Amino acid sequence: MIPTEAAAAAPPPDIWSQLYVFVLASFIGLGVIRRVSRLLHTPLMSITNAISAIAVVGSIIVTGSDYPPGIRLLGAVALFASMTNIVSGFLITDRMLKMFKTDRKPGEGGPS
Amino acid sequence: MSYGFVQLSYIIATALFVLALHWMNAPATARRGVFAGVAGMTLAVAATWAEPVVVHHGWIIIALLAGVAVGVPLSLVPLTAVPQRTALSHAFGGLAAGLVGTAKYYLWFGEGPENLTAYRMVAIIVEIILGFLTFTGSLMATGKLQEVKWIPQRPVTYPLQNVTNFALLAIAVVTGVALILHPAAAWAPAVFPVIIVLALVFGVLLILPIGGADMPTVIAILNAYAGLSAVAMGFVLDNKLLITAGALDGSSGLILAIIMCKAMNRSFANVLFGAFGQVQQAKASGEEKVYKAETIEGAAQVLEQANLVVIIPGYGMAVAQAQHKVRELYDQLKKRGITVKFAIHPVAGRMPGHMNVLLAEADIPYTDLVEMDEINSDMPQCDVALVVGANDVVNPAARTEKTSPIYGMPIIDADRARTVFAIKRSKNPGFAGIDNELYFSDKTWMLFGDAKNVLGELVKQLSGGSGMH
Numbered sequence: 159m160i161p162t163e164a165a166a167a168a169p170p171p172d173i174w175s176q177l178y179v180f181v182l183a184s185f186i187g188l189g190v191i192r193r194v195s196r197l198l199h200t201p202l203m204s205i206t207n208a209i210s211a212i213a214v215v216g217s218i219i220v221t222g223s224d225y226p227p228g229i230r231l232l233g234a235v236a237l238f239a240s241m242t243n244i245v246s247g248f249l250i251t252d253r254m255l256k257m258f259k260t261d262r263k264p265g266e267g268g269p270s
Numbered sequence: 271m272s273y274g275f276v277q278l279s280y281i282i283a284t285a286l287f288v289l290a291l292h293w294m295n296a297p298a299t300a301r302r303g304v305f306a307g308v309a310g311m312t313l314a315v316a317a318t319w320a321e322p323v324v325v326h327h328g329w330i331i332i333a334l335l336a337g338v339a340v341g342v343p344l345s346l347v348p349l350t351a352v353p354q355r356t357a358l359s360h361a362f363g364g365l366a367a368g369l370v371g372t373a374k375y376y377l378w379f380g381e382g383p384e385n386l387t388a389y390r391m392v393a394i395i396v397e398i399i400l401g402f403l404t405f406t407g408s409l410m411a412t413g414k415l416q417e418v419k420w421i422p423q424r425p426v427t428y429p430l431q432n433v434t435n436f437a438l439l440a441i442a443v444v445t446g447v448a449l450i451l452h453p454a455a456a457w458a459p460a461v462f463p464v465i466i467v468l469a470l471v472f473g474v475l476l477i478l479p480i481g482g483a484d485m486p487t488v489i490a491i492l493n494a495y496a497g498l499s500a501v502a503m504g505f506v507l508d509n510k511l512l513i514t515a516g517a518l519d520g521s522s523g524l525i526l527a528i529i530m531c532k533a534m535n536r537s538f539a540n541v542l543f544g545a546f547g548q549v550q551q552a553k554a555s556g557e558e559k560v561y562k563a564e565t566i567e568g569a570a571q572v573l574e575q576a577n578l579v580v581i582i583p584g585y586g587m588a589v590a591q592a593q594h595k596v597r598e599l600y601d602q603l604k605k606r607g608i609t610v611k612f613a614i615h616p617v618a619g620r621m622p623g624h625m626n627v628l629l630a631e632a633d634i635p636y637t638d639l640v641e642m643d644e645i646n647s648d649m650p651q652c653d654v655a656l657v658v659g660a661n662d663v664v665n666p667a668a669r670t671e672k673t674s675p676i677y678g679m680p681i682i683d684a685d686r687a688r689t690v691f692a693i694k695r696s697k698n699p700g701f702a703g704i705d706n707e708l709y710f711s712d713k714t715w716m717l718f719g720d721a722k723n724v725l726g727e728l729v730k731q732l733s734g735g736s737g738m739h
Contacts, residue, residue, distance in 0.1 A: 259630070
């Protein structure tokens with residue numbers, strides 16, 4: 159196997175540190191998400207969709223590296239799917255969040 | 271140098287993602303969260319694209335542009351279609367994970383079997399099984415939510431359903447283990463697609479028995495799967511940003527699924543394998559019960575006399591697109607100094623938070639949207655409970671009827687209000703097919719008709735009739 163430039167520069171995968179990161183990130187996720195307002199569960203779902211489309215990072219590597227075309231094609235489809243999630247996820251989250259208002263313009267019916 | 275730069279960018283992106291979710295804890299800061307998310311994503315994409323291994327750019331640009339071209343229209347769907355859009359995005363997430371896992375396997379197989387370590391193979395197998403079952407499962411959910419003609423809306427069940435499903439999954443797992451043990455065998459590249467197909471079929475079969483009322487839970491579970499498949503991709507690619515972002519998504523799906531299950535007093539297993547919609551067919555109601563119908567004029571008069579009106583929306587409101595009419599009614603009542611609150615059940619609608627978004631769209635201040643637990647203590651003081659397209663979430667059988675399939679489910683105590691008006695499209699029982707004794711109670715009056723029309727008539731009556739005595 160011919161080591162690529164990045165493979166040469168990057169340290170070998172460390173299984174334990176990966177698992178470590180996974181466990182800690184899950185606890186942070188549980189702690190943060192638990193505090194999310196119930197009002198916002200739909201936008202929450204769409205923003206986490208967009209964030210988990212971070213698969214875009216892996217797809218870029220697979221699509222753009224000097225790999226056989228068949229493999230790069232799989233990467234390109236994955237990249238398309240991830241990018242769709244990023245764009246629609248963030249846009250629709252913002253669109254929904256814009257609608258959440260405390261009060262309406264012409265001062266009738268205050269918060270009670 | 272460049273490795274350090276990429277890792278630093280990933281760490282910053284991770285921090286931004288955590289902040290993004292943190293800011294979702296209140297509507298006032300939530301839009302800042304979107305900004306943080308976009309910033310983190312942009313940084314991660316730019317840093318990755320700048321990596322020296324990325325030498326071909328044409329396909330990347332095409333795929334990104336195609337993603338934008340499809341993503342923008344998908345973000346403009348009507349808010350009643352948000353559950354479908356969400357399910358579709360889980361499908362895309364699962365697809366991406368499955369494809370990258372597949373690509374990596376064949377790549378490493380071609381480059382030399384020494385790359386296919388047991389650890390990597392475990393991660394790849396988990397990634398493709400989760401990814402592809404999420405893909406077809408979410409597509410099925412999308413189809414059901416969108417009410418695509420050739421996808422059955424009602425739960426589909428057949429004998430030995432769960433046994434078949436588990437057997438299928440078991441075959442996929444066993445095949446996966448064989449591949450993990452012999453990743454470089456001559457037969458391995460031919461067997462790999464078998465796992466993919468099994469996962470794809472399993473995804474379809476998993477969602478087939480699910481009915482619409484269970485969709486909030488199922489969407490949340492698929493959300494968790496999509497997140498976990500991204501985590502598995504992170505293990506495959508040795509990419510900690512993928513692991514963290516996937517874990518955040520996975521834990522979000524998990525928490526939402528737990529909240530939904532609690533709100534229905536059911537377990538994950540029961541939602542996924544219980545085929546809810548079927549249970550009640552056998553249960554025919556013994557005696558003939560009668561509804562008491564009320565006229566629009568009568569209802570308007572009672573509403574005018576109220577001090578506290580609680581509106582309980584359900585999926586029927588979304589179907590009838592009645593949220594704007596609800597807002598007009600809210601305005602009319604507010605103008606008379608009547609306090610109006612909305613009681614939101616966690617599983618009302620087809621996804622977590624569905625009702626809140628629809629009502630926010632109709633310009634109702636979110637301070638008047640009240641959670642079930644909070645509103646229930648106010649229900650005895652409530653003069654009028656107005657049920658708009660909700661059914662099971664106000665069914666008192668959940669409290670009293672031990673034989674009812676929804677027994678134990680927390681409900682909004684509409685029956686404790688002084689008067690109940692229920693807007694209902696037809697005289698048929700609700701989604702779960704369960705009779706709702708609330709409708710036959712002494713203090714309940716039915717307003718039959720399409721929710722949008724009935725509310726429109728009420729508003730007309732209230733605005734035109736305000737001079738009447």
